[in-house]
Amino acid sequence: MGARRKGREAALKILYSLDMNRESGSESCEEILDWGKLSEDSRVFVKDLVGETVHRLEMIDELISRASLKWEIQRMAAVDRNVLRLAVSELTAGKGTPVRVVIDEAIEIAKKYGGEESGTFVNGILDRIRNDLEMES
Numbered sequence: 001m002g003a004r005r006k007g008r009e010a011a012l013k014i015l016y017s018l019d020m021n022r023e024s025g026s027e028s029c030e031e032i033l034d035w036g037k038l039s040e041d042s043r044v045f046v047k048d049l050v051g052e053t054v055h056r057l058e059m060i061d062e063l064i065s066r067a068s069l070k071w072e073i074q075r076m077a078a079v080d081r082n083v084l085r086l087a088v089s090e091l092t093a094g095k096g097t098p099v100r101v102v103i104d105e106a107i108e109i110a111k112k113y114g115g116e117e118s119g120t121f122v123n124g125i126l127d128r129i130r131n132d133l134e135m136e137s
Helices: 003-020 025-036 040-055 057-067 078-093 099-113 118-136
Strands: none
Touching: 003 040, 003 078, 003 099, 040 057, 040 078, 057 078, 057 118, 078 099, 078 118, 099 118
């Protein structure tokens, strides 16, 4: 598994923890990063990704809400919601990661940590968001 995939998985665990327990804050981040034995490059990637996601959470959730035709964001499975948040954060950050890579990684992580239909659900939402972003630019 590549360093970026490990980083995305660690970022998911941090966001999930923050989503479930708003008071966990930076302790959660440090515990997960120590537990995962990530490389320094992965740690930097995780901190940047989580920081960007948390900082822009309202805008990210708005994009997800617009794309999820039948689902309110708070009613989505927590894993799916946070996989989507991370992917949308990467898609909108302008850091040069190819769109297809971000979407493929999100689908694989959703399959690994989510429910039976998580991969399909995440793919559908991210595809709509990708289309929306392309039409805006």
